[in-house]
Amino acid sequence: MIATSFMFCLLRLATGLVAPEQVHLSYGYLPSEMFVMWATDEEASSRVHVTLAPANMKSQWAVVEGECWNFSYGNPDGLQIIHRVNLTNLSPGQMYTYYAESNGKNSNLYNFTAMHVDRSWTPQFVFYGDMGTYGSDGPPIFSHLKKEVDNPETAAIFHVGDFAYDFDSDGGKNGDKFMNMIEVVAAKVPYMGTMGNHEIPHNYSHYLNRLTMPTPKSSRFWYSIDIGLIHFISYSTEIYFTNGPVSDQFTWLEQDLKKANSNREKQPWIIAFGHRPMYCSNYDSNDCSKVKSIIRTKLEPLFYEYGVDMVVQGHEHSYERLWPVYNETVTAKNYENPQAPVHIITGKAGCQEDYGLCTDPIFESGGPWSAYTSWVPWIHGYGVLKAENSTHLYWTQKFQILGFEYDEDAIVVVQHHHGNYSRV
Template sequence: MLPVSILLVVGCLIAPLHGVPPIWSQPEQVHVSYPGVHGSMVVTWTTFNETESVVEYNEWGGKLFTLVAKGNATTFVDGGSEKRRLFIHRVTLSGLKPGSAYVYHCGSEAGWSDIFYFTALNESLEWSPRFALFGDMGNENPQSLARLQKETQVGMYDVILHIGDFAYDMDEDNARIGDEFMRQVESIAAYVPYMTCPGNHEYRYNFSNYKNRFSMPGDTEGLWYSWDIGPAHIISFSTEVYFYPEFGKDLISKQYEWLKKDLEEASNPSKRQTRPWIITMGHRPMYCSNADKDDCTMFESIVRRSLEDLFYLYGVDLELWAHEHTYERLWPVYKYKVYNGSAEEPYVNPRAPVHIITGSAGCREKHDGFIPKPRDWSALRSTDYGYTRMQVLNSTHLYLEQVSDDQNGKVIDTMWLVKDRHATAAWV
């Protein structure tokens, strides 16, 4: 028999586990995003009890928490068997000084988050924003996350673009996997705007985990939207409308009409003169040279057939994709034909859009393979885990590089996209 003293200690340890309910009012899963309104930032977080939605903040170097903004919470009921209830809080910070750093925490008198910081987006057309971009990152085997955490927190990036497929999968275990993923990415997403698009792994319950957990611009639940940053206009859209018609066949036409209108406005000569770069991000690529029989491996790819002509017509400069768990850089391509600027400088004044596939951030499904012989339009391929960095330098120069996490952060590919002309005039 155990000594009385040990029994008492054991009793003290056991009793609270059974006698005290957990505290569900503590904020977690904090992340920020740009709402597409100048001088603003949205702070989003989760609690499991209903509480107030408050952000206390101030400029870096000032007295902490002298500014206060309030928002509201929406109830998210997961579609799993337990019908778990989450409270998703959103607070918009307005009147921010462009380029200024802010310190904040969020929550309510029932519980506060850790202290975080972010920098309000610079609104100058001369600004050269820096991005980290990737897709297909899960809870299990998130190979690139540690490097991204450190690089984000030391200020290497202004924006993160996550191009679909989160957690693997956010709905699993009655959405607890989604909770855990959002806790993991808090270490990057609470510091810089975390901008997203939906992927195929978000499809369950009509993409409900994606729609509820993220706060993107516009009023389409984050399925498609656009925003301006520096000299670039960025368009995020859903490739998944073509693959899940059970959630609404009308979404195909609605998105297409929205895309057409948005591209028309972005291509207006006065707009394009000041913000010349048009960059798209969608999950499933139009092209790829993988060996997994996905849509992009088919000659009549659904995504390519549906959108390639539209993007070409309005002079989209750069198309960012994920889905394939690899990295692939394409030559400038349109309808399977390569349109390099020249043999010596293929990406200087190319005559077709450039495609980048960056879906190798790391997940439990590991890598995808390539066909042995690359297609004529395939410039470089890698199966290393990693992610892409991008900087839009000015109206004529855009820089991309691929980081290999397998090789301890080595840059394994670089590319300058140089354009003296944008819009359809560039294709002549």
């Protein structure tokens, strides 16, 4: 059923409580893989017990060994032992029951579904950026996220930067609080991320230690993954502001996009996501509000040339939907066979700033490319993305006031000519 990894955690007999906390999933390098991660307060064994769902007392449980490491840099007061197990040889579309175990202490039981590989599978994906822990029960959208992951159509959550506000706050204890908070959703569906500016401290150590993404050997700052009919690309916007490996990412992006375009028959849609937007209407001095946006200057021509269908971003604590746009020029005020990428900003999940108000106001349109905006402080939300088939892509932004859903913004992108936009 599942191949066992023979990477064992260095075991020191622990005397304290080592019960697994912060259990969460992420997709592996192959559709048949799934990473399981958690944290403990002392060194202990790293094991996942897994069986076919639904599990019962007569089920045959496989025990998969993993690895652990010490995470202390920038994390003096948080849990410092991070565990990771890679489940392999999973059957496509099969549901599994599992729990994490460290030195005989077990996590709760959870179910997950291994990735499907057939083209008839059309899952949905939850997107948001900029979410902290503010609120007695977590951010206002959190109760709705729990319902989304219980929907069998939901295949993953994508968090487009700025976690916890911040992972390293309170000596790392706030990072523990956030990871424990999201366990109820992230232990059921893969929690996929990209780094934002709030992950920069301590050389991104919290993002790189707390999360595992299917990154290439060249860097852990970017990755891509095929899920259903979509090729997802996670890119780093932060390297442009920290003297990071800009040319390396560009080279990787171009190679990845070339490969993705040769595979459009299988994954017709290309969705790129990074933290800082290329365009925005917010009244501030952020990069996206400038005429010569660094992110836009560096990446927009590449995304245009290789026909990226949609770019999802956060950073601005608002929601904004753009018309198809390239080089500040709107190609059409509709989404019928767009001749440029469609940009979405969904940074309204509920950050920690200003007592959770997270205000990045929009007083007027930043340009003719702005199609819809929402920025009022107490209105929060997240997006749901679904590729119904090779020609129809659905985006729905769900809004809440104090946790109660009240409205949504929805579009359908129809594209019959995937690929380089200049060819049209």
